[in-house]
Amino acid sequence: MFSWTGFPVAFSGIEGQLGTFSSLTGPVLVDGGFSVPILAWTCNPKRESPAAAMLTAIGIIFLAAALAPTLNRLFPSFAHWLLALAPAGGFVWFAGQLATVVGGQPVAESWKWVPALGVELAFRLDGLSLLFALLITGIGTLIVLYSGGYLRGHRHEGRFMLFIMAFMGAMLGLVLADDIISLFVFWELTSVTSFLLIGFNHADARSRRSALQALLVTGGGGMALLTGLILLGTAGGAGSLSAIAAKGVDLTGHGLYLPILILLLLAAFTKSAQVPFHFWLPNAMDAPTPVSAYLHSATMVKAGIYLLARLSPMLGGTDIWFWTLTGFGALTAFWGGAMALRATDLKKILAYTTLMALGTLTMLVGLGTDYAIRGFAAFLLAHSLYKGALFMGAGSVDHGSGTREVRELSGLFRAMPLTGVFIALAALSMSGLPPFLGFIGKELIYEGLLTADRPVLPVLVVSILANATMLGAAGLVFVKPFLGAPSKAAAHAHEGGLTLWLGPALLASLGLLLGLYPSILDGLLGQVAASVRGEPLAVELHLWHGLTPALGLSAITVALGIGFYLALRPLTAGLAGLQRFTRFDADKGWDHILNGLDALARAVTGQLQGGVMTRYMAIIFTAMLLLLGATLWFRQALVLPAVDLHGQWVGLLLGIMMLVGTAGAMRARSRLGIITALSVNGLSVAMFFITYGAPDVGITQLMVETLTAIILVLVLAHLPALPKGPDRKPQAAFLHGILALGLGGVVTAILLAIIALPLPMTLSQFFGDTSYLEAYGRNVVNVILVDFRGFDTLGEITVVASAGLGVLALLKARYAKPKAKPQPGPQTGEVA
Template sequence: MDNSDPRVESGETQKVTAKVKAESSIGIGWIAALPPLVLALVFATGLPAIADGETLRFVYEWVPSAGINLTFLVDGLSLTFALLIAGIGAVVALFSSVTLAGHVHYWRFVFYLLFFMFAMLGLVLADNLITLFVFWELTSVASYLLIGFNHSTAKARRSALQALLVTGGGGLALLAGFILLGSAAGTYELSEIMAMGDTIRDHALYLPIFFLVLAGAFTKSAQVPFHFWLPNAMAAPTPVSAYLHSATMVKGGIYLLARMHPALSGTEVWLWTLTLFGAVTAVFASVLALRQTDLKLALAYTTLMALGTLTMFLGSGATIAIAAAVTFLIVHSFYKAALFLIVGIIDYRAGTRETSELGGLAKTMPVTAFAAAAAALSMAGFPPFLGFIGKELKYEGALAVASEPLFVATAAVLANALMVAIAGIVALKPFYGPRLETPKSPREAPLFMWIGPLGLAVLGLVFGLMPGLISASLVQPAVTAIAGQPEEVKLALWHGLNLPLLLSVVTFVLGISFYLGHQKLRGFLVRVEQRLPATADQMWDRFLDGLKASAAWQTRILQGGILRRYLFVVFATTALGGVVTLYVTDAARWPEILPDFTIKHLLVVGLIAGGAIMTVFAGSRLAAICALGVVGMGVALIFVIFGAPDVAITQLLVETLVVILVAVVMLRLPSLERDPMKGARIFDAILALFVGGVVTVILLSVLDTPLDRTITAYFEEKSMPEAFGRNIVNVILVDFRALDTFGEIAVVAVAALGAYVLIKGTKKAKQQ
């Protein structure tokens, strides 16, 4: 008889089950790669038309009354990004089918990855500001899910939340900028706004628009001082890091700057802001990359360098600088995706990413070593790779910056030299030299792992040898879209003996020197970091702690459980808001002609004033509610005097019912005790007079403003033929605002039930 529990698997059975799941994931990994691959092929079919100068536009009405449409535009810029997003997405999906094979949440990961791709494609193809913003926020949500995929670890949860808060905060600023931009341009369609550059730049709202849009772009693309979230995003699985850094979210900010270039560029503030922040980010990130011992973190900081370089060149209006940005965008996507995936292979097969634990892997992993060498040579900018052409263009673009060519060129040379050193650390240190012991016995990766990075690295070589393949089809259309006018761009591997070539030689010499001395430089950087009062990441933690402390403080002040304080804050805030609005808009008016007051008018006013005064000084709740009912009766009389008897009847019924119901409730409440805060009533009186004065000024200003009869005329015209009612007020309440009226009734009913339960519960508690 077998007494074993069939629900409990043996250790050997669990291993077999995991192996079967892993093999199953690898075998069907192509399914996850199929959607992005198909999209890449679809986008590739549009290359000839886009190269000929055509643009494709698709419009679907979303909120036409507000000018918001689901509009998508395919031009040189959006097509370049779409091809990178879809193509690299296919490579990453294929790679992840091996590294996450057998993972219990593998298909959830695939869904997150495809969701991320969908959001990025929507972002780069959107031709409406609001549509773009929707997809912009979806990329933040998708990246949050991917960065926090290993949610069992505190590091992944913290990094995901940090990325969401930083990019989400920038997204709110971006939304405000888009609303102002749409208001200034009179349209939310990007293709129309891009043709209104002079109008936008001359508009009074240009500076607010510029800085709000820049806040969104800088937080998304991790420019200093928002750079700290990107290295922390390395808590995500390696395929996510490869996708995030090469073709998706962090490039979203770069895409936004490129897309807004025709409308917002050409001013001193645009030039200097993008140039300075881009240069600082590029050099600063390159130095920090040299500090890292984790290969994945080193590559993360080189991504910051690339983003800073792209921002720096987009600050210029020179065609060669824009061409340099577009070419480097493509170069960086190829080599960065390849190198991240190669680091993933090293970690998967050797069990570590630490440079001090790696060496001599080329003998056991020859294909991976070859792919790493090819990608690193493109990263370092050696000929005949596409990276060399991109570097030459960067130097030409730097020298073409009219304001500060020396500053931009120096920053570019220093950053690129550090990239040469990092390329050597990533491609040479793990694969060559003495063989070091690693946690796992290394061997070559499966086909699905190395085929992607090898293909991307080879593309860098092919496009370097034959730059004409992408010159007319991708680079030139993208430059035309960014510049806002037709531009001619030709890529070439050899430009002759010139200053950019000399700068390249200087870059190689400096880079090799940095590589040979990187251990000493790393030690120096570690000592400098230890003496700093706080890193950017630590300052973020302090910011959050301060935010929480501030929230706790204002909660104690504003929400201390005292109803009087709640009411005081609400009414004071409302009145101050009214005063500020009247002042800013200069809307305060005093009617030139006031109506003639008769005895009946004065009597009604006296009745209302008397009821209000009696309410304030009443000694019991019952007397106060009855006096308040007198105020309501006075309002009803005003309706009668000015010819609204139906409204007056409603007012009388409501007031009578309220007085009766509240009076019944009062019988169950304890007697009114002496006010413990009697000294504070003077402040209540001052606030009441202030609120009343503000409301009076607003009403008088409204009376002095010509009445817009658009809505009134609509109800007059539609009440009888469509609602079959002669009483417009009743028709509005019952037909046009039926759901609203129902909602109000529901709210009152729920409040009444809540009050009944509360009073009944209080009575039972006292009896016990």
């Protein structure tokens, strides 16, 4: 289904016409243009791999998302099978790239997206991306099928499919993206779709809270990501990750290293729920189970891990990198493991074990030794497989028995044998017991810690404890619910349909098969390790390593784990105290932060928007005064004028009259008095125009002034008189006076500054020179208005016409009035 041989022929015509396409690696959009790349793709005949394949894989998944609601309405019984074809097709294509990528040859494709900013839509498939892409499309296929069974008959099944397919496309884009802006866009898309999925049961207030919490935490990280990536691009001197790596700028010695590291770690830690941002992940379990299985264990939460791994060759190796990652990673791992033992909801148990896995992966990237990186690759795969299976299995238990509460479940095995077997297989892999893939992962984790080049004994101890809790948690999810005498809930439990056990079956069996024949993975995981390391690193997995120290640690872990499970009751009592200190506090702290933000916003709004117009005006004028004043001051534009009043008596008289009119308008108490004072002002202005060579302007001013006076008198006759006495309190009058004088002073200062500069006469010269010769008018002002700037005049007429229409509407239109005329005063505000 991914054959593109037809396209070069189909698009050769376009290529010929535009003439610029063929010489470049991909289709190029005309400079500065924004166009949808998908419409313009073509294939490069020189390359083996079809040039648009990755874009197509992502595009098809998004397309399937868009079609999901319709398909679901048309074929409610098998729409999920149709939809699953999209990720399945992608999986097949990615699997087909295995040979190329394992051969050490990454596949790349790119389109210009915003050429002016150097932004590309660029994809690159190397070992790390390929492993993620296979997990996303492979587990994605199973999840889509599983969702079909899990949500059968749900009113919003189509909507759910839309969200989860859209997430899948975004996640695939994220792990394939090479360009930093593309990476950011897909990253944010996963946050948004995750929000929609967690809040899928939007009628439930808790779901809404969890969804918002996840969005704000990961979205905040997204902002850090954007800033960090842009800084990274600036420091690295390129716009794509591979180009930055290829340039080989020493980023760890760069001045921007610390800001870049902090921002990108913030992004990764929020996305991958590392302590102290861990609290959103257990809450995200309010989402339907397929979402938990897919987003919050196998894929999205690993986006942060992916980012760390991707950046490790560029930013890794420093002390701060090492200690931050191992420290927070180990803390998260331990915390998750401890809380898993205390939880009793199957999904919460699994969520906490996911925290443990995410912490461990972070720690391994931080350690950065050969073994740690090999362990990272193996554990990443092992965890995705068993955790996907366990979540889907937990969902089936919920579906079949009606509860996920382990205290109410026992002896389920009789009713749900298939699910039981697969959960058992996955739980064994999670416990890190041979011969499962999880065992190999755990051995490599220990090898990594034992070979660390810094003193990591505390981390090692914490890691052993965390791994031991996995054994206890495995007991909680398999032994407790499935073995023993059937409980009440187990009595009427039943096995789900094919789609419900297909996923767990495949994933759990893979965990066993790959554990038995781990060398199959050597090639792919070797490339993953090479991506994380930045240089080739061979991986040879064996189930049996011989009698190594790591094996000894494994034995201790198993013994501890069994102990944990047996001593669960006293242990949980002890953990209760620990829990009170952390997750709930982080969760409560979150509420405090949000409430504080609300209160702050309310206080600021209350101050700035008190609903009193004079205050708004005062705020605006104050801002204006400060900005203008500061500009004048810092630009050193203040000019002291030389005042020479000799022979200036006309101007002096006019100025004084203007000010007399102004003062009168301010002082006068009666309306007629004010109009008279304004007329004095307006007429002085008209006289001023006439005196200084602007008779046209003067005449217009006179006419407008007269009209204004007449209209004002006519309208004021219908309005009440101004109230007697001052219209503001003395204190307000004082402040307003200062503000008014300040602004007046600033305006004067600006005018003086302008006058002190030479006047550019280019335009006036042009109008004077061409007015008669080209426009045949001797009155230059008129010619400017009706000819040179005729469109301005048209605009002016339009404004006046609009104002006229507005006046007409205000005066003539009749509104549907409420029956009782609103009372004047504060109690007018009964507005719905």
